[in-house]
Amino acid sequence: MRVLVTILISLVLLSCNSSEDTVFEAVSSNGLLKLSFNLSDEGQPYYLVTRDNTVVIDTSFLGFEFKNAPAFDKNFVIKKSETKTFSETWQMPWGEQTDVINNYRELKVMLQEKVSPERFLNLVFRVYDDGIGFRYEFPEQARLKEVEITEEHTQFNLTQDYKTFWIPGDWDIYEHLYSTTKLSEIDALKYVDHVNLAQTYIPENAVNTPVTMVGDDGIHLSFHEAALVDYSGMTLKVDTENLNLESHLVGSRNTDYKVKRSLPFYTPWRTVQIAGNAPDLIASNLIVNLNEPNKLGDISWFKPMKYTGVWWEMHLGKSSWDYGMEMVDGEWVDTGKAHGRHGATTENVKRFIDFSAENNIGGVLVEGWNTGWERWIGFEDREGVFDFVSTYPDYDIDEVVRYGKEKGVDIIMHHETSSATETYEKQQDAAYALMQKYGMHAVKSGYVGKILPKGEYHHGQHMVNKYNNAAIKAAKYEVAVNAHEPIKATGLRRTYPNIISREGLRGQEFNAWAEDGGNPPEHLPIVAFTRMLSGPIDFTPGIFNIKFDEYKTENQVNTTLAQQLALYVVIYSPIQMAADLVEHYEANPEPLEFIKDVGVDWEATRILNGEVGDYVTIARKERLTGNWFLGSITDENSRDLEVSFDFLDASQEYTATIYKDAKDAHWNNNPLGLDIEKIMINSNTKLNLNLAEGGGCAISIIKN
Ligand code: NOJ
Ligand code: CA
16 A cells, blocks of 8 residues: 655744734645634634635634533633644545545644643644644543533634525434525524434534535535544534534433543544535545544455345335234244235345346345344334344345355345344344355444434434444454444544445435425435535435336436436445336336446546536546546536536547436426437547436446
8 A cells, every 4th residue: 555644843832821922823735724723812712714815714712611620611821832744645445536635734732721720622723725624632631531521612603694505403313405595594493393204303503514605705615523433423503693603512311411531532523624616525535534544454355336225115115124023022933924025035135136247236235134123113112123143034044145146246234223222232243243154244234213222312422432333343344334324424434444335314215205205306416515525425326217106106206317327426435226126227228237337436536517506517437447437417407517528538539328318308297308329539528418407417438
């Protein structure tokens, strides 16, 4: 592995009690972003950020409240400060690109209280070309051994009433539709009366991150966090009058603090991606760069792949997860009342294996293979119900795995914990060992329902640790994790590259059953500039039978078929589902060619155009082959987008197969209207992409 690191520690300032005459600042390597730090007259820490000499984040205060100690809010002096220049290029084992440039200037300020108990606190700021990150470090010290944090007070004091793309600060789930409003008009509490969701808790007018904003002057901001480890998830409370955001940590009903830590420790990074246009937000690597390097070493046992699955058929109601067993004296028993609609049968899974093998698809996800589904959702008493090693009687796991191996197709394991976390934790070793025995290297986990033990929320410190520990343990068994109902992505995939993908948004499944009509056409053009900035998404694209009236007349996918193809490129994930039923693909062999061809692991990514919530076009170069794939999607408006292919290798000719919306295509009136065209292109080619309402365009660009 090639890693190039340069570190320059350029300056150490000695203790100064007054901060008046010294400036504490760091400037990005391109000179555009500047972060300044200082203390107020009361000794209260604050920072501000400018871009091109314009204030982007005005004086914003920093501090903490504790349960067992006086607050960290004022009376600090600066004991010492250091600045550092850091530069490296690191490699993603799988990802949107191979090489990642990580260049930043760091300012570290060591503070001490000037009054008793004279405790210490450090602040570390990193300034990149694409944004800033900072964290609090609680160093080892004699008069502070442990903290119980009741609130973190990190402010982001904004200077404009930004157009904001947001979801509510729900402590339990991110599966909400985005709202687009002015910052001053954010009203998260309007989400309290939700439908569709098995768990949700929104206590404040706060938003979840990433939250993305667009200014009148073209500035683009996105607020999030990086390296969320042993701490609570951060929501941002909105002061709609003063245009101020402030951290509001997720809590627990079981403790009167939100985070408990022994010293020394540091918090997650608080991040702001700052760009002059929308595409640069997606191109930003700030979140992964703020995470520590790979701690797992070689993870070549995990191969990025496309997969199919016994999945969409359950969401459509064609088959079911459960078999129809009964629990007798704590044991699941087949009492002969099987309803006959069970999806995960040996025979059905073999159908998916055959189809996958024929279509260059590496995996099959099998949901509903294990006992417990009869009592999984809506039940208070869920501990001890699911079992992660016992199969239903009609699923022969030995045979399925053997057959998959013969055909070169891996089985993807499924662990729906139903948020019964103790049961899952007890069985984790056995469950992962079973996978290892069968050579299964990927698991999709699920956390549907209210967390057990009662009183905990999905995004609090307790669960952050459970999600992280599950992934760390899985790695020991060479298992990669794709969590649904997860904690947000914060770039930990850099440190633990077996954290491959996750849900954490309203996925495709909502189109199958949501009572509000599913995800509207603007959903993914917003997701690409919000949720996707945090990391890979298991969205499960590729629904060809858009209206599925055979199963449901009230629901449908709200995009064209061409957009479903484009999503394989636009929405990044190292595992990408071909989510529809085998028979729906077999009825549409021509568009299926694109899914067959499209890559899942990229050497380079180019964001060609885009506006938040409107449209986006992305091209990605496949590792090993050097072939390119392009995806373009739009919201409910049609678009004509001129695309230049100057990103292609200059001396190379390519065959481009273009899958585009037909002239009269429309997400609702004619979603299947698709034209396919084959042309030769090179780096001088320019094309007009005509996207229909709710439409898209997908292009495979194969070297001649
Ligand atoms: C919710 C997940 O998002 C979905 O993909 C899965 O099929 C169900 N839970 C069952 O685990
Ligand atoms: Ca879900």
